[in-house]
Amino acid sequence: MGYYIRILGKNAGNISLRELQASASPALIEGDAGGDAWQQLVLKHGSGQEIAVIEKNLVVEGELGSEELQEFLQEVPLHRPESAAAWLQEYLPTVKVIYAFQLLSGTDVDDGWTLLHRVYGKVWNLAGGILQADGEGFSDEDGFTVLWQFADRAKGAWNVGVLGDGGRWVHFEIDLGNQQHREAFWRGQVPIGAKLL
Numbered sequence: 001m002g003y004y005i006r007i008l009g010k011n012a013g014n015i016s017l018r019e020l021q022a023s024a025s026p027a028l029i030e031g032d033a034g035g036d037a038w039q040q041l042v043l044k045h046g047s048g049q050e051i052a053v054i055e056k057n058l059v060v061e062g063e064l065g066s067e068e069l070q071e072f073l074q075e076v077p078l079h080r081p082e083s084a085a086a087w088l089q090e091y092l093p094t095v096k097v098i099y100a101f102q103l104l105s106g107t108d109v110d111d112g113w114t115l116l117h118r119v120y121g122k123v124w125n126l127a128g129g130i131l132q133a134d135g136e137g138f139s140d141e142d143g144f145t146v147l148w149q150f151a152d153r154a155k156g157a158w159n160v161g162v163l164g165d166g167g168r169w170v171h172f173e174i175d176l177g178n179q180q181h182r183e184a185f186w187r188g189q190v191p192i193g194a195k196l197l
Helices: 017-024 064-078 082-094 112-127 179-186
Strands: 003-009 028-031 040-044 050-058 097-103 130-133 137-139 145-148 157-163 169-175
Touching (some): 003 112, 050 112, 097 112
Antiparallel strands (some): 157 169
8 A cells, every 4th residue: 555645625616727737847747537627636747757646536435535535534633732632533524535646666766756756746735624644643724733643752842733722833843753752742732942933
């Protein structure tokens, strides 16, 4: 099974292939026969090496998008912090579309990550909503990770958020490998000495 990053959007309108191609340049985007009503695209280098497959799944009863959203609703309460899990339980039912980006080998060559992030950012800008990445977690609407799904071996600087007083997100940077940072985040708190963003 591949590695996916997702946009859980609130705007299910069609996204122009022309706009996406402009953001992807010099990479190429090839779509299914749906034109701007596409359901699947492939982002690839000029050489033909594929960077990502992008699928658009509307959250409609009986369709893949609805099934995936139900899986998230079941999964979220199993993770921390509890305040973020509760927020996501309220937020997820408002999602109208899921854009799933399956990352392929082309992400690791010829600046593939940059090209991927341009297209991902464009889709997110147009669809709105929150982000989800396998093995990382869910974000708030500003893109800061709010629900921890990292492996124990995770390390490095990471931008996160916790719910503060009044239900507003407080954003800061943690070291994923620092146990004190982890535990504070899991409790829904800003670690002592953390850099606020």
